[in-house]
Amino acid sequence: MRVASIQPMRKTTPALALLASIAAFQAPALAQADAPQDALKNTTAYKLVADLTSQVGQRLAGTPREAYARQWAVKRLAALGFAHPHIEPYTMPGWVRGEEKAMLLGAAEQKLAITALGDSGATPAGGITAPMVYFASFNALKVAPDSAVKGRIVFIDNAMQPLQDGGGYGPYGDARRAGPAVAASKGAVAVLIRSIGTDHNRDPHTGVTGWPKGVTPIPAAAVSVPDAELIALRAAHGVSEQVALTLTPRFTGPSPSGNVVADIPGRDPKLPPILVGCHLDSWDLATGAIDDGAGCAIVTAAALQATHGAPVLRTIRVLWAGGEERGGFGGEAYAKAHAGEPHALAMESDTGAGRVWQAVISLGAADKALGDAIAARLSDMGVIRGHGEAEGGEDVGYIAHEQKAAVIDMRQDMTHYFDLHHTPDDTLDKINPADLQQNVDTWAEVLKIVGNAPVIARQS
Ligand SMILES: [Zn+2]
Known part of the structure; x- marks a missing residue:
């Protein structure tokens, strides 16, 4: 593809010979570079987003496509070993292109x-x-x-x-x-x-x-x-x-939507859970790979990786929210449905598949040591601590805000995110498996630390 965009070639054989020799020289190097990438396509996260984009495809909120995605999600989360994967339905205004x-x-x-x-x-x-x-x-x-x-x-x-x-x-x-x-x-x-x-x-x-x-x-x-x-x-x-x-788009009236929720039970089920969220719905122009198939893959694989072999103290709850793109309907519905249950800490992945480069950690004032421990572990992995307030996002932000729960934002490299965001170009091939796995690895380390924290204070 790249060769085709080179300036039109003159009909001289030296140029062709040069191209041929470059191609011959590069072939082994490319093959070597591809090998680890292919291995990374076997990760839980990559397989999840590959299957979501190929087996479900676009999942516009409030349409039968999103409903199908919810059914698929429940089956997948059960197959991955999550406890009680289920749909929490709500209604939202429908709109179709x-x-x-x-x-x-x-x-x-x-x-x-x-x-x-x-x-x-x-x-x-x-x-x-x-x-x-x-x-x-x-x-x-x-x-x-x-x-x-x-x-x-x-x-x-x-x-x-x-x-x-x-x-x-x-x-x-x-x-x-x-x-x-x-x-x-x-x-x-x-x-x-x-x-x-x-x-x-x-x-x-x-x-x-x-x-x-x-x-x-x-x-x-x-x-x-x-x-x-x-x-x-x-x-x-x-x-x-x-x-x-x-x-000629049209509004289709009140339409069924829903959240998909599943748990990895903690050793102490009475402790308030850690909530990790993403959104399952996508725009209808493509397969929603980076927005937000990648986010669901990251939070889900990280929850599994953090608890692999040994459950953590707190339950880790995965929320694959619905209706995000049309206005955060799933996040709002989750906050309403779970208003009576305290949540300790919330995190969300909804900014693509770029590498995590910074973490903003908003804990209660009493949890300085916990924040420092998270920052130190991430620092070892090349992720710096950022300042300001962590916000969560449309999916976990409502409940976190209402409950003053602790929030950690894992900030991803978004330099190229808005090249693809909400376009017909939001497809699986744009995800770099190594970058996706870097998200999972850094998230999993955070989840191990907060999942095993016996006390997590509210934010003041
Ligand atoms: Zn999104």
Whole structure:
């Protein structure tokens, strides 16, 4: 594949001979490098995500695909030896994707690579055609007068950059989470956003958007980064765009969803458990390998590895939450269903399959020695201690927050996470088995320490 992207070759044999000699030289080295990678594909974690992505595939929340994933998950967790794997059902609002296409009209007509945002409204079946107004940022839209927006298709650009800690997703992601509602409230007929992503493929990034009470959903879609750059260039040249847009997703009403919960019982079942979470649902554009098949593989394999041969003192509970992508429905339902049972500590894996490089440890003030012990063990494994507050995430964050439970965030290298996040490119081949196993190994060491801690205080 790489060779094909090299500059067109002249018809001279020396170039071909050189390529052939490079290939011959590299072949043994590649074969050697592949061997350990293949061995790592036999790990519990890699096999789990490989099987989830190939035997279940996409599992959009609130659809029969997600229900099938829950059935699969219960069987798999039982086969792995977990106690009492079961489904905890709840209901959430359903939404499914429809047709999606967009075209810049005019002399330089161009089809755009788009995908509807989760919870997008719909155009009529035949689509709409309207003038487009370009905003360089969500902030620019916020301060624009309604007259600049009314009756138009709003385009929101962004300048998100790849960062190790994934820190661009919070601020730039607001354009997706809240931008469509702001545009709708100013009278826009539809919204296109530059994908909240850092790749330069023509893969649009979906993700949920929100509609505050009283704001009627309008059609809202993400445009691939290269297409967004084309729109920006045309805007800079003063092109007044007309856009033809067809988006026909629909809301399907109250729909069944659920969490999958299973335990590795501790030696003292009366002690509050350690909760490790991920989300089982995925977007529908791909097989949800990094988001969040990898996370479920990591927490599950780590729980097994930490207790292999000898159970720890506390029960380790695995939560494969549902409905995360559409708005954290599973995490909320878990917190409600288990409000009466104290949890000692919560951790979540939902940032891909990159290596853990930092841990943020938020324990009660009385647990300084415990925190230092965790940090020292991780330091030996190349993971540094970070500052600030651990938050958990959409799946374990609700219950941890409500109970003031201790939280540890294992921060992964997210430099390339937003190249793939919520795209048709979120597939198994993007997972490096060695990096995945590094997550399992570091998580397992943490779980051994906290699992054997007789006392874990609440956070103040
Ligand atoms: Zn996720």
